[in-house]
Amino acid sequence: MRLQLVALLIMAAAWLGCQEEKPQQVKTGQEGKPLPSFAIQLLDSTSYIHSDDLSANKNLVLFYFKPTCPYCRAQMRDMLNNMEKFKDKELCILTNEDLKGAKDFARYFKLNRYKNVIVGRDTGSVVLKTYRVIAVPLTAYYDNNKQLKTFYAGRMGPGSFLQ
Template sequence: MRITMILLLLACSFIGYGQSDSLHNHRAKANTDTIPPYLRIPYLPTFSIQTPDSSWFSKSQLQENKPVLLLYFSPDCGHCMIETEEMIGKMNSLKNLQIVMATSREFDEMKKFADHYKLERFRNVRIGRDAQRTITRFYRVKFTPFSALYDKKGNFLKAYEKGIDWEELLRLVK
């Protein structure tokens, strides 16, 4: 009888150990799933956006050794409009920064936004539609505007989830 009880206790402890191990693995996987990819992969993601002239612009077309600001926006977002106006007002200080503005909204909405702000006049700004939602998924964008800043080597510096702190951004890209 004692031997049966001991064997039963040992069996239960092995079962409990196996369950706790699989629970630990499940929790570890859940933790990595909650971390946005841009925090796990600290490099500018591969992307392709359709520009207002219907051509395509991708990461491979960015100039080397220049910092990049990726700005995800919605054409009808009031905060996005304000941020775009602030960006335009600071454009003299942003000349050495490559700015990629992307939206997942309809092409016509993106084009109207670009035309309204006359963004084609800025050589360092590329705007387009992220039809595949690559950027949205990589950054897990919850609100617009969302921006991510990368240094001249393509390394992640800072995300701005609630609007850009322009003074800080200018210090970071000097």
């Protein structure tokens, strides 16, 4: 009985952590406020950059994912199919999951081909805590001053990007 309860809790957590729904613009109370300060562990596992070091004077798209989430994978595919819309922006693709999953995700989508893409791990889950998010994918748009403009929870369709 105890094992069944544990299995049920694990399944519920997996379901809550990865949902496809119509993307909803979420009011976080952080609109107009700067990107939170956090460390990003890069895929080589030894290098870190800080959120403050992301490109100045460029709009930022922050995409938070779970490597095994099918909706995150579908949204990443849609984003890559629309990369012309992101050419003048920096994409920061983050997870708080293990680094192996992030590496596999980046390798699968060949994200190293793009100069404007940073993939890494939010080691302290700062983004999730700041915006009180329990499900992925999430997409946040910041202006060139790194102030939050819009925040979306759920998978966005291919026509939704940067409207």
